[in-house]
Amino acid sequence: MELLSIVLAAGKGTRMKSKLHKLLHPVCGKPMVGHVIDVLKGIDCKRIVTVIGHEGEAIRSYLGDEVEYVVQEKQLGTGHAVLQAKSLLENEEGVTLIINGDGPLITAESLTKLIEVHKDTNAAATILTAELDNPHGYGRIVRGDNQYVTRIVEQKDCSTEENEIKEINTGTYCVNNKKLFQALNQVTNHNAQEEYYLTDIIGILKQQNEKIEGYVLKDSNESFGINDRVQLAQAEKIMRDRILQQHMRNGVTVIDPVNTYVEAEVTIGMDTTLLPGARITANSHIGSSCIIGPNSEIQNTTVGDYVTIKQSVVVESSIESHTNIGPFAYLRPGSKIGEHVKIGDFVEIKNATIDHHSKISHLSYVGDAKVGKNVNIGCGVVTVNYDGYRKHITEIADEAFIGSNANLIAPIKIGRGSYVVAGSTLTEDVDEDSVAIARVKQTTKKGYANKLKNRIKNKTNN
Numbered sequence: 001m002e003l004l005s006i007v008l009a010a011g012k013g014t015r016m017k018s019k020l021h022k023l024l025h026p027v028c029g030k031p032m033v034g035h036v037i038d039v040l041k042g043i044d045c046k047r048i049v050t051v052i053g054h055e056g057e058a059i060r061s062y063l064g065d066e067v068e069y070v071v072q073e074k075q076l077g078t079g080h081a082v083l084q085a086k087s088l089l090e091n092e093e094g095v096t097l098i099i100n101g102d103g104p105l106i107t108a109e110s111l112t113k114l115i116e117v118h119k120d121t122n123a124a125a126t127i128l129t130a131e132l133d134n135p136h137g138y139g140r141i142v143r144g145d146n147q148y149v150t151r152i153v154e155q156k157d158c159s160t161e162e163n164e165i166k167e168i169n170t171g172t173y174c175v176n177n178k179k180l181f182q183a184l185n186q187v188t189n190h191n192a193q194e195e196y197y198l199t200d201i202i203g204i205l206k207q208q209n210e211k212i213e214g215y216v217l218k219d220s221n222e223s224f225g226i227n228d229r230v231q232l233a234q235a236e237k238i239m240r241d242r243i244l245q246q247h248m249r250n251g252v253t254v255i256d257p258v259n260t261y262v263e264a265e266v267t268i269g270m271d272t273t274l275l276p277g278a279r280i281t282a283n284s285h286i287g288s289s290c291i292i293g294p295n296s297e298i299q300n301t302t303v304g305d306y307v308t309i310k311q312s313v314v315v316e317s318s319i320e321s322h323t324n325i326g327p328f329a330y331l332r333p334g335s336k337i338g339e340h341v342k343i344g345d346f347v348e349i350k351n352a353t354i355d356h357h358s359k360i361s362h363l364s365y366v367g368d369a370k371v372g373k374n375v376n377i378g379c380g381v382v383t384v385n386y387d388g389y390r391k392h393i394t395e396i397a398d399e400a401f402i403g404s405n406a407n408l409i410a411p412i413k414i415g416r417g418s419y420v421v422a423g424s425t426l427t428e429d430v431d432e433d434s435v436a437i438a439r440v441k442q443t444t445k446k447g448y449a450n451k452l453k454n455r456i457k458n459k460t461n462n
């Protein structure tokens with residue numbers, strides 16, 4: 001039986017108070033609708049139809065052609081929303097999973113279980129439900145004497161008795177595709193909100209003596225839907241805990257989970273330790289046996305094994321194995337750091353390759369540069385890459401030694417094994433195996449210090 005799905009994403013999301021479409025607000029770095037779509041792809045949905053409406057173009061440009069779209073011009077209710085998919089899906093044989101785009105915490109395991117129950121029981125529809133201490137606001141699951149589901153009643157249409165029911169409709173369902181569209185044709189808007197309720201198909205199918213099942217979520221958090229920014233933060237926290245626990249189970253040590261932030265797409269190898277304040281985002285991939293933190297931010301970066309990154313910021317870069325970064329280093333986009341490299345305190349690297357075994361230990365700026373192997377860059381070295389109009393390249397060949405406080409005015413090449421004397425300001429290329437010195441010769445006036453001091457002290461301003 002083919003698995004189809006319909007994602008409801010046409011709502012306005014006004015309570016977010018945002019210019020950004022509600023469903024594009026990220027949860028642990030990934031837009032909430034992205035989480036839902038990824039879960040659907042993970043359970044092998046043959047077709048995913050997304051119902052878009054208000055500012056749907058934003059959703060379309062994020063999801064691209066990974067899914068199909070139908071547009072619901074007016075938000076007349078969830079039943080009306082699903083009906084928009086009719087032209088695309090009505091002839092399909094199979095099971096249709098209907099899911100809300102604003103529930104990023106749902107897991108592939110639970111959906112697989114829901115589908116299993118649906119198939120094993122031969123039900124026409126199976127509802128994913130949850131037991132909540134406070135069910136207020138949700139549609140309630142009404143079960144008959146034999147515990148079979150008979151219908152769903154919306155909060156606003158509840159009797160006092162129904163109001164007490166703790167089992168709620170999560171808004172996710174598995175429905176026989178043909179029966180879904182046949183039942184939807186009969187849904188009306190005769191209710192408190194004058195909306196076409198998708199939930200009414202349950203009562204309709206029941207009256208046709210179809211079997212309805214309910215599958216209760218083991219972890220009711222998975223049904224959490226986001227409507228405002230308070231709920232956004234709550235979802236973020238639940239997902240963050242989940243992500244960290246997954247890494248811990250895979251062999252990553254997290255010293256202080258409350259103060260550690262790892263986004264959804266990040267991978268981390270075994271025996272890596274995350275210290276407090278580590279924040280690893282986007283498509284970052286961290287190898288094994290690394291130490292990250294305390295207080296380090298790593299964005300969209302690939303890191304090898306046995307790397308330490310301490311109190312540093314690393315953005316869109318790559319760092320190979322056995323390299324130490326920080327404390328207080330800033331690796332800006334395009335930094336490619338080799339193996340056994342040291343990037344020390346207050347060093348900034350940008351768009352530069354630093355090859356194996358090189359050292360930049362303190363207070364340097366290396367930008368738009370190509371640094372070879374075994375190079376030593378002393379304290380306070382600056383690659384002067386910008387003339388106010390254009391960026392220029394600095395090339396430093398293998399084994400070179402750049403003395404402290406040298407300025408390398410680019411474009412410039414320092415040859416293999418060369419030695420740049422401390423304090424030099426170089427404007428010309430240096431051949432291999434050469435010594436370059438470019439600074440004024442020192443003069444020392446013996447016994448003159450006191451004289452000079454007095455002269456300065458007694459100087460008047462007029």
Ligand code: UD1
Pocket residue numbers: 008009010011012051072074075076077078079080081100101102137138139140152154168169170171196197198199225
């Ligand atoms: C719905 C269910 C309720 C369930 C709850 C779970 C109905 C009638 N009720 O209620 O039983 O407990 O979800 O969260 O279905 N949408 C559209 N077009 C519309 C209306 C809604 O695409 O015309 C989308 C929304 O963007 C949202 C989803 O459908 O993603 C649910 O809509 P919402 O209005 O939030 O439904 P609830 O009233 O919460």
Ligand code: CA
Pocket residue numbers: 225
């Ligand atoms: Ca809702």
